[in-house]
Amino acid sequence: MFLLSLIWAWTAWNIYRPYRRSPELLGVISFIFGVIVGEFGLHVIAVEVALTVLIILFGELSGLGDAVGLIIALGSWLAIGVFYFRAQRAEPIMAQAVRDALGLNPDQPLNTSDSLQINPDFKRLLKPFAYRLPGVTQHKNIEYCTVNGRSLKLDIYHRDDLPENAPVLYQMHGGAWLENCGSKNEQALPLMNQLAANGWVCVAIEYRLSPGSTFPEHIIDCKRGLSWVKDHIADYGGNPDFVIATGGSAGGHLSTLLALSANAPEFQPGFEDANTEVQGCIPFYGVYDFLNSQNQRSAGESLSQWISAKVLKQTRAEKPELWRQASPLYWVHKDAPPFLIIHGEADTLVPVAESQELYKALQAVSEQPVAYAELPDAQHAFEIGISLRTQIVVNQLCVYLDELYRRHLQALSVQATADVTNVDTAIIDDATERNTDVEAQT
Numbered sequence: 001m002f003l004l005s006l007i008w009a010w011t012a013w014n015i016y017r018p019y020r021r022s023p024e025l026l027g028v029i030s031f032i033f034g035v036i037v038g039e040f041g042l043h044v045i046a047v048e049v050a051l052t053v054l055i056i057l058f059g060e061l062s063g064l065g066d067a068v069g070l071i072i073a074l075g076s077w078l079a080i081g082v083f084y085f086r087a088q089r090a091e092p093i094m095a096q097a098v099r100d101a102l103g104l105n106p107d108q109p110l111n112t113s114d115s116l117q118i119n120p121d122f123k124r125l126l127k128p129f130a131y132r133l134p135g136v137t138q139h140k141n142i143e144y145c146t147v148n149g150r151s152l153k154l155d156i157y158h159r160d161d162l163p164e165n166a167p168v169l170y171q172m173h174g175g176a177w178l179e180n181c182g183s184k185n186e187q188a189l190p191l192m193n194q195l196a197a198n199g200w201v202c203v204a205i206e207y208r209l210s211p212g213s214t215f216p217e218h219i220i221d222c223k224r225g226l227s228w229v230k231d232h233i234a235d236y237g238g239n240p241d242f243v244i245a246t247g248g249s250a251g252g253h254l255s256t257l258l259a260l261s262a263n264a265p266e267f268q269p270g271f272e273d274a275n276t277e278v279q280g281c282i283p284f285y286g287v288y289d290f291l292n293s294q295n296q297r298s299a300g301e302s303l304s305q306w307i308s309a310k311v312l313k314q315t316r317a318e319k320p321e322l323w324r325q326a327s328p329l330y331w332v333h334k335d336a337p338p339f340l341i342i343h344g345e346a347d348t349l350v351p352v353a354e355s356q357e358l359y360k361a362l363q364a365v366s367e368q369p370v371a372y373a374e375l376p377d378a379q380h381a382f383e384i385g386i387s388l389r390t391q392i393v394v395n396q397l398c399v400y401l402d403e404l405y406r407r408h409l410q411a412l413s414v415q416a417t418a419d420v421t422n423v424d425t426a427i428i429d430d431a432t433e434r435n436t437d438v439e440a441q442t
Helices: 002-016 024-039 041-057 063-101 122-126 189-197 217-236 250-260 302-311 320-325 353-365 388-441
Strands: 136-147 150-159 166-172 201-205 238-248 280-284 339-344 370-375
Touching: 002 024, 002 041, 002 063, 024 041, 024 063, 041 063, 063 339, 063 370, 063 388, 122 388, 136 189, 136 217, 150 189, 150 217, 166 189, 166 217, 166 250, 166 388, 189 201, 189 388, 201 217, 217 238, 217 250, 238 250, 238 388, 250 280, 280 388, 339 353, 339 388, 353 370, 370 388
Parallel strands: 166 201, 166 238, 238 280, 280 339, 339 370
Antiparallel strands: 136 150, 150 201
16 A cells, blocks of 8 residues: 555656656656546546545555554545646636637627537546537548548548537648557547537648658648648538638647648649638647757657657757758748647646747737737646546637637628628719710710
């Protein structure tokens, strides 16, 4: 019991004090236990309590050491429980980020009543991987292209009644750009299912991964998938003229690069004429500057080493222009779409400085609203399952995205009215001119 309690105490300590220094291996270990204990703390406490009860029932609890261990375990459970409910601190931060992303003044109201909100109650949090919601249909493994004999596929989520002209969410999964490290099947599922229930059409794609593939093949596939969405998503109720890009980690990098490099021919070989613009981007905890130009990451960090060895397959010294081309930070421009950047303050894999630098760069030049939410206590990949923090973030994103689409439709309506007015004015002017000519001839 004593040794077990020490392990439990370390996991509790780790969520409050995650490991952020070299070597990176310890950061990975800190990340794994940080996500499990930090996001699913109540489940962890239940398992540990059950093990303690079994130890007591089998008479294995004896002596001063085990008594001390029991006290340590009790303290660990209390610490984990407190930490879990500290996730509520994400709510005002996300709410303010949404207001910033919409460019609202403090006195401007925001309607949240029309967006689907799910209460993070005990029933919801009890099953953190029960993503499916009533009334949501999934279409799995639809081929969107074939590359070198390999079929690339995507999944589509939408409401059962197939709403017409629905906004579209376009999701790119993470996993360090590497094979067997991530797929479309297990990421962003809380967000996509809730948005689908809310009337959106959500698309999750797969793309070629390293080391079998080399950049820019990853982003080229993402662009191909987007082109397919523009051509075919209306068959599933989606509006091809309103697509929001999103993704986490490597997917955060790719979704940002996709949003900032719209119609860039170097990323669209053979389909240069395809429209790859999106109407917004929500990247989660991505790497945005491969060059590490602002020292966002520690010197000698392993991220650059595996990017060099497996993703780009060229060192920074050998081909700096390739490293720059792969970095979304250097694609920032004034016509960038609206951005809402999200990063966990406790991320041990990708430092928050990556998102902070992207936010500053966009804020300096973009003509569209840009916002940044740095979530207290949140680890890398914090939203992989349904937790208190995840549900808060997803609820706020539903509000943001619904309002963004409402504004899009409103702008179209205003433009249509202006066009009709211009046509009517032209007709009247033409008729007046003809009458004038007739009167002159008379």
